[in-house]
Amino acid sequence: MDVSKRLVYTPLLQNPVSTSGSYFEGEPSTDYFIGVTSIKINGNVVPINTTLLNITKDGKGGTKISTVDPYTKLETSIYNAFTKAFVRSLSKVPRVKPVAPFKVCYNRTSLGSTRIGPGVPPIELVLGNKNATTYWTIWGVNSMVAVNNDVLCLGFVDGGVEFEPTTSIVIGAHQIEDNLLQFDIANKRLGFTSSLLFGQTTCANFNFTSKP
Template identity: 45%
Template sequence: MLSFLQLIVTLLAFILSHKYEAIAEYVPPYSSLVVPITKHTDAATPLYSVQFETSWDITRSKIRRFLIDTDAPFIWNDCIVQWNIYPGSCPDNLLCVSPVSCEEYQCTQVRTSISFKNPSCQPETNSSTLPGWGYCTCPVNVVNPITGSCSQGLLNYEDLMLSTSNGMNPFDGIYDVTINGACAPSSSFESFPANVTGVLALSSSPYSFQSFFFQDQVMYRISLCLPSTTSTPGVLFYGNGPKYFKNVDVTSYLSYTPLLKHPDSFGYFIGVSSIVIKKRSIEVPMNTTTKLSTIEPYTTLRTDIYNQVIRRFSMVTKRFRTVKPIAPFGLCYKSYTNGTEYGLKVPDIDFGLENGKKWTVSTANSMKQVTKDVVCLAFVDGGATSEHGIVIGTFQFEDNFVSFDLKNSTFGFSSSLLSKQISCANFNFTTIASN
């Protein structure tokens, strides 16, 4: 017969084992997290941002816009660190967050894990402190993704909030994430669109935003659909599960190709072996890197590749009247004659991928209306010595649904949704009650 003590121990073990089983089996009522994407045209080139609710003064919160950057190693924004935050201690026009000490492991980990150093950045030191703090702060370098300029921010603890979703609508539930980001001075945001005061790290870095999520189902897949207009938002998803636009699960349109690593970048790369225009293949030299960018506005090709594309595209569009190119483009056409639109429909451009799949760039993503009368091929000459042979820019992403599977290192792409009578503006942001 078990002693009374043995009986208690056995009972506790039984309860605890079932408790952890219940935790392991818990399935939340949402399949993804969702954030609207806004297109901005008030900067030098089109850029895209998301908005989060951020903690402010402990008891209050504020909406902030963050520029989407697939290269940034961590989130940073316009804020100040304050060691003793209490209601009323932070000015209304500022965001105050808690500092990370240089003696905390996060400081060392962020600095050592972010090994890709920009030569324009100053060395990081542990010499600064906050009044009344008593500990050294943790300066970290931040790089403006538009200008390339470097400045120093202070590592912080910060809360960001976003909506949960079933893939069809946002729920009224909030997903609260505590991150290690950085507060940077206002001067760091030169050339940003109006009211965009932060950078969202959408990269593969160990300190990107999704690395702070606490559930596997939303940590390892990032999907985005960039809008083609400023009037209606596109959408960013974190997580698995279906994604519905006009009651159609757009994940069913995805084809996949491997994501490739680059030794000096947290960005995303794929293998492109050819560019095909009207059944004629332009071979891409071996070892050519193809980068995916949310900052570059148009697809950039190294000069040797660019010249072949321009030559071939000119041949298959001879029936259209060319005009003097408008920078930064090298091939432009007249789109109106005597007030009548041509209805310019050009052949598709296919990126032939290394695994045999193809990413089709149709007219909506290849031709840019530059003036009322002129439309241009939205591919740019990147120069003879550009670091990457191909950089696929945001114009080619618009109204395409794409997905980064970080667990399986694959990139999913739909090609243009417009051919399905769907656009990135078709996600329904009407909030519904969660279960």
């Protein structure tokens, strides 16, 4: 199966200011930024301050992809609106005591399971603009974290108050696990597939060896 045919593309953006711990003045960021314009949960738009999703001239805001951060970090106001919307979408499911660093947790048996993870509403990162909108869908396998045998938690964390840290959304490793990502640097775009479990495969099954 050629999974690359499932790739959907969105532009890679340039942050004019480095987001690394140490850098020279005027040095642009080498991190990978994408243009998230809104977030949806179960098809409903999460009410957030969308100006935080723009990259300012001094390098603040925006959305970047990180394999260093284990879970996606959201600026505090975004995080609060996001978790509130997620809890509302599962209003009939009782919550359990949170397990740090997470604040929204459920009993595993209350959520059930599907071939793409726990039975929770899909989370959509809306990318681009009205003329070319794409959606990166995060299903239960990537949105929920098993903290023990009985409890599943929403795998997003509070990244701090506005512009502390600098980037408003940092997409972490758990959210991109078993999502095929293609960083097309030459064409300044990112290709992504959402969960490979839809195709009954994982990244561990890939053979990236070049053919002679």
